[in-house]
Amino acid sequence: MRIGIVCPYSWDVPGGVQFHIRDLSEHLIALGHEVSVLAPADDDTPLPPYVVSAGRAVPVPYNGSVARLNFGFISAARVRRWLHDGGFDVVHIHEPSSPSLGLLTCWAAQGPIVATFHTSNPRSRAMIAAYAILQAALEKISARIAVSEYARRTLVEHLGGDAVVIPNGVDVDFFAKAEPNPDWQGTDDASTIGFIGRIDEPRKGLPVLMRALPRILAERPGTRLLVAGRGDEKEAVASLPSAMRSRVEFLGMVSDEDKARLLRSVDLYVAPNTGGESFGIILVEAMSAGAPVLASDLEAFTQVLDQGEAGMLYANEDADALAAAALALLTDAPRRARLRERASAHVRRFDWSTVGADILAVYETVADGAAQVAAEPAARPPRTRRGA
Structure with a gap:
């Protein structure tokens, strides 16, 4: 044809x-x-x-x-x-x-x-x-x-x-078979959180994640946030206390291969988008790679995450709710494992x-x-x- x-x-x-x-x-x-x-x-x-x-x-x-x-x-x-x-x-x-x-x-x-x-x-x-x-x-x-x-x-x-x-x-196997990067992997006491998106586009939600980060770091000071995407790095961390800015690592634009490796490496992927999303392809990619997903409860995201069965949802634009949900997942390895298992089956439809x-x-x-x-x-x- x-x-x-x-x-x-x-x-x-x-x-x-x-x-x-x-x-x-x-x-x-x-x-x-x-x-x-x-x-x-x-x-x-x-x-x-x-x-x-x-x-x-x-x-x-x-x-x-x-x-x-x-x-x-x-x-x-x-x-x-x-x-x-x-x-x-x-x-x-x-x-x-x-x-x-x-x-x-x-x-x-x-x-x-x-x-x-x-x-x-x-x-x-x-x-x-x-x-x-x-x-x-x-x-x-x-x-x-x-x-x-x-x-x-x-x-x-x-x-x-x-x-x-x-x-x-999505090519599910491409993400599922990616090799984790040891530099991006966390430990029991020093987890890694991933974010991928345009830094300078407010609706991608990075400012909400930045507002949540101090509470996350207060309880888990070894946590690192890995940010991939184009935009002004200095402006992105401007709202953070200066002592916490070193906990955010900017990777810039990454290749498809490195995106897959990042999603395979992190302990938690956060999608804090605030609106304008009709689907949420990054959620499917994260689930394919085996990353537990935490996302704002946009209607499109709720559908992609099977009404919260394949990923955890929090109230859109609520930084406190994001922080509480992230801490709940980072401190509960069996719960993250259950999300991975549910997501790996759910994602095949995509x-x-x-x-x-x-x-x-x-x-x-x-x-x-x-x-x-x-x-x-x-x-x-x-x-x-x-x-x-």
Whole structure:
């Protein structure tokens, strides 16, 4: 099958959507399908052979963050050229309602279109205001996927229609088989806590974790917090007493391999995100690696963690609740072991072997439907005139 995939966000500033598209593409290619991804990218960005650049993106505030999007006449021309050259059996657009390549592709594409909705924002004024513009494009979509029930609800409430829920995928074995790094491992008296995310994006929740850290260190002074992600390190620890700042170690941006090793090494992974999350891929990666998970009780996180059975939840933005929950887990090894055991079974539903098959089934359904529609006129017997 020839599959075209549209990425709305810049390939050179990686995030959850880009990682999902990358992993889906490589999974499909490994199965023998032909895949081409159209994505914004700077001219000097090294791209995988299956990615086609649609040109440089510009930063735009979007869904509580800053997204790098690509829109305009030149982008539209590149979309049309990519569609013409690709001759795709199906086009898969991610975030078609964002002002980027997805919307341009909706307008230009003629064949079967599958769309995945990642956004969860129950009060999106932008989506409400843009409804009239979006509707004509969205009506061309043959099948809709939402990455979570929360994302599906956002779609239904803002744009109408419905979607099948297929979660983001993870290569579970990649994380499960990673080698721990001894430098990142803790001991009985000196545990390690992990955090991965953009340091300078408040909704990722690092400030909440920093407010909780003094109480954690007061009871377990040997604890270390390992932080991976881009951002201002000095600003991140500014709220901590100076004596405690040495207990925070910044690793910067890490490779996929080091991310897996970090998650395999820590005694506890904390996801203190405060909002704007439709899924929570990092939770799935942490569970895959065997890290006990503590997360804010966002609706999307609650679903990913099986209502708290596969990871512990605390009240969102409550630093005291975070500290109490972290101490309860760090001092209870059998409880952490039970979370690992439950998570290792639960996480298999997110493996690409399952998620990829579900997405392919959607592709095949819309492609078969389009083929049947195309064949109908030829299959109908010619009409005879009355009296003939």
